[in-house]
Structure formats: C-alpha cells, structure tokens
Amino acid sequence: MPLPQAVLREATDRRLLEEVVTRGRVTRAELAAATGLSKPTVSEAVRRLTESGLLEATGAQETGRRGRVGTFYELGPSAGWVLAVEVGKSGVRAWSADLAGAVLREHERPAGVRGDVEAVAAALRSVASDAVDQAGEGVLRAVAVSMANPVDPETHDVIAVPASPFPEGLLSPAEILVGTVTAPVLVDNDVNLAALAEQRAGGATGVSSFAYVYVGAGLGVGLYIGDRLVRGAHGLAGEIGYLPGAGRGTLATELAAGIGGAGARSNDVATALRMLDDGDTETIGRAVARAITSITAVVDPELVLLGGPVGCHPALLEPVRAALPPSPTRLEYGRLGTLASLHGATYSALEHARTAAVRVMSD
Known part of the structure; x- marks a missing residue:
C-alpha cells in the first residue's frame, strides 16, 4: 500500500x-x-x-x-533555534544553537548547597529566561535537558534512586520551565546523552555497539547495542554503581570511600582528580576496571569509552587497561570530554526541532 x-x-x-x-x-x-x-x-x-x-x-x-x-x-532567519541544558552537581550550564547546531550563546549558573532543590530550579529558570531574552524574536523550537539522575523513558520523570549523588536533582524540568519557554522540553539522563554525542560526532562514530563509562560524582554507563541506545524498561540500564564491590558494599560506595574516606556518599571529584594528578591511580583504576569487566562480560561491546570529569583524566586510561583481563574490546577516552552530555542534549533538541518544524509545515 x-x-x-x-x-x-x-x-x-x-x-x-x-x-x-x-x-x-x-x-x-x-x-x-x-x-x-x-x-x-x-x-x-x-x-x-x-x-x-x-x-x-x-x-x-x-x-x-x-x-x-x-x-x-x-x-533562513525564521528557522529558529534550540536550547541545550545540563543540570548537575556543578550547577546549570547551557547553550543555544541554530538549527545547524552552531552555538550562538552560552549560559551558566552555579550550584546551590547540597540538597537545595529550589536553588537548582531557580538556576534552571534563570538560564532559560536569559536564553529566551537574548534570542530576541527567534523561534525556540525545542529545549533538551540533561539530568544527572536516571530518567524514565516513558514518562520522562526523573527517578529517585538510593544514595543518589545528586538528590537535589529530583525535579521536573518541564514543570519548572512552564511560563518561561513554550517549546517542548525533552529530558534525558546525562550519561545517555553523552553516549549519544559520542556516537554522533565523537569517539564512537561508526561503531554499532559500545559502552560509555562515566566517572564523576557517580558511576554510570550509556550502552549502544546494535546502533540502539539501551535504556531498560524503567530507565535504569547502566546504573553500574549498584554492582557489588570487592567487599560488602556496592561498587559506588566502595569507590566513594576509597576517594573520600569511610562514610562518603558519593565520589569527591576534586579529591579524585588530585589523586590522579599525584599518580595515585590504583583505587579508581581498579574500580573502573571491575565495572568495565562486568559490562564486557554481559554485552561484549566493540568499544568502551571513558568519560566524565574523572573518567577523562589523562592518567586513568592506562591503569584501567592494565587492570582489565584480556579482551577484544577496545578501551579509549571519549573525544568530547566533559561537555559530552551538553553536546548530546543539543543533538536531541535538534532532531526534535527539525522533525517538528517540517511536520508543522506539512500539516
């Protein structure tokens, strides 16, 4: 037919x-x-x-x-623009881009104190308001928000998980931005968006099956299998921090304790970076290698990319390689660095905006 x-x-x-x-x-x-x-x-x-x-x-x-x-x-000048936003422990940062993906303006707000949900919401509203004001008469066609927490793939709600390193990020970007933007608000997990960006224009271009391992305040993985992003039924695929550690706790709690001391709830990124600067790579390298070993045993990806503020550190790759068992899987750094999730949010917004703009035209 x-x-x-x-x-x-x-x-x-x-x-x-x-x-x-x-x-x-x-x-x-x-x-x-x-x-x-x-x-x-x-x-x-x-x-x-x-x-x-x-x-x-x-x-x-x-x-x-x-x-x-x-x-x-x-x-054309009426083609419009998109807004990509990253919400995380370090604050809210964003950029606006035209429909070709060229960045027009950048925006940033610092983080509030730990647990201050309203401070995060206010920073998100402020960034979006600034972007809209500076754009003038241009049509905002989509807003994509990267969240440092899992996101349900059906409802797009942020999911609360035990011992989240970003508890103040349990909010609804779409609800917060009502009255500030009129465009659709797309919400996704930061690690998934980082993997999307690496697949489109980074270290995984042309690779159909790969894993993007994020190491920062938390641990996470974005999985592409057969050119498809694996989210899981509830958006919890890739929460590798909940894997068993070498002792009685989880991999995440074990790594956090090794970096910040007993009782640490999440990885202290500044301390982790200092450790790696000083050549103390064993604690972090072995934990990351255990996570990668579990991933490769289950899904056998062609490639594993390291990302995130700790995962991108130049001293980490070789210690992780040395701690891994023999495997045909390649291990490399992601090419988009700490901006990978913001790039991913841009791709997400652009895809929606271009499709929606043409659909409206065809109606």
Whole structure:
C-alpha cells in the first residue's frame, strides 16, 4: 500500500533540510544530485521550505552554461533555534544553537548547597529566561535537558534512586520551565546523552555497539547495542554503581570511600582528580576496571569509552587497561570530554526541532 502523499512530502522536506544543514549553502541542482530525487520534486520541496521560513534564497551561482544561473539556499532567519541544558552537581550550564547546531550563546549558573532543590530550579529558570531574552524574536523550537539522575523513558520523570549523588536533582524540568519557554522540553539522563554525542560526532562514530563509562560524582554507563541506545524498561540500564564491590558494599560506595574516606556518599571529584594528578591511580583504576569487566562480560561491546570529569583524566586510561583481563574490546577516552552530555542534549533538541518544524509545515 503506497504511503500517503503528506508522509512522502514530510520525508522529502526533512531529507532536504538535513542536506542543507550538512552542506550549509547549496543549489537545487546540488540537492537533486546529492539525494537522487528528481529536480521537480526538489524544486517543490525547496519552495515549501522557503515559504515556511526554514530556508531562504541567498544569492546566485553562475553555472558555467549560457543563460543558466543557480540560486543558493541556506537556513533562513525564521528557522529558529534550540536550547541545550545540563543540570548537575556543578550547577546549570547551557547553550543555544541554530538549527545547524552552531552555538550562538552560552549560559551558566552555579550550584546551590547540597540538597537545595529550589536553588537548582531557580538556576534552571534563570538560564532559560536569559536564553529566551537574548534570542530576541527567534523561534525556540525545542529545549533538551540533561539530568544527572536516571530518567524514565516513558514518562520522562526523573527517578529517585538510593544514595543518589545528586538528590537535589529530583525535579521536573518541564514543570519548572512552564511560563518561561513554550517549546517542548525533552529530558534525558546525562550519561545517555553523552553516549549519544559520542556516537554522533565523537569517539564512537561508526561503531554499532559500545559502552560509555562515566566517572564523576557517580558511576554510570550509556550502552549502544546494535546502533540502539539501551535504556531498560524503567530507565535504569547502566546504573553500574549498584554492582557489588570487592567487599560488602556496592561498587559506588566502595569507590566513594576509597576517594573520600569511610562514610562518603558519593565520589569527591576534586579529591579524585588530585589523586590522579599525584599518580595515585590504583583505587579508581581498579574500580573502573571491575565495572568495565562486568559490562564486557554481559554485552561484549566493540568499544568502551571513558568519560566524565574523572573518567577523562589523562592518567586513568592506562591503569584501567592494565587492570582489565584480556579482551577484544577496545578501551579509549571519549573525544568530547566533559561537555559530552551538553553536546548530546543539543543533538536531541535538534532532531526534535527539525522533525517538528517540517511536520508543522506539512500539516
């Protein structure tokens, strides 16, 4: 049964929009050549995209043939923008980006005292309000929020887990931003978003099965198996901190105690970084290696990437490699560093924004 014309138009428009985003500035003839679509189909789609404001004609290109001139098209001023936000123990940081993903402005607010939920909410509102004010008349098409806590994949609610290193992050970004933004608010776990970013434009590009191991105030893993992000039925896949440690506690509590002393509830990032600076790598290296050993035994990924403020430390990779049993799985650093989750939030927002913009145009 053939697909409805509206569905075909939407798919065509989205494909051409993505091509313009990738190439920056392009003619209809170049779009036809790149996509394999007929010239009449491309011309009609470009007309729709231009009339909607997603594209604009920006100049002529001499084709080299007498009487023939091509018109360049690029993203239009009405295409809009997205907001990517990261909410964590260090505070709230964000950036706004155009629909091509180019960062326009950066925003940041410091963290409040531990456990102060309202301070986190106020920082989130403030960052979003600043971004909207500075954008002027541009259309905000999506907001993606990275949370340093698990997120239910169905309800998008932040999930409370025992001994969370970020208890003040148990809030609802969508509810907090009511009245501040009108765009859809997308919420996801920071480690999942970091894995998404590494898969799109980082160390896992072209790798279908990999694990992104985050080491910071907590431990977590983002899993891509067969080119699909594994979230679990309740959004709790990858909570490796709850694996058994070498003693009676969990891997997370054992590592926290090794870094901050007995009774530490989460990893003291500053102390962990000082330990690694001083060459004291055994405690952290062995804990991370135990986590990776469990991951590789269960899912056998092609690649494991280390990330997070502690996981990215240049002294950590080799001690972890040395502590791992022989395995065909490669171990490397993530390429996007401590900004990986913010990059991931940007990709999430862009994907939603581009799809929604074309769908609205097709309605």
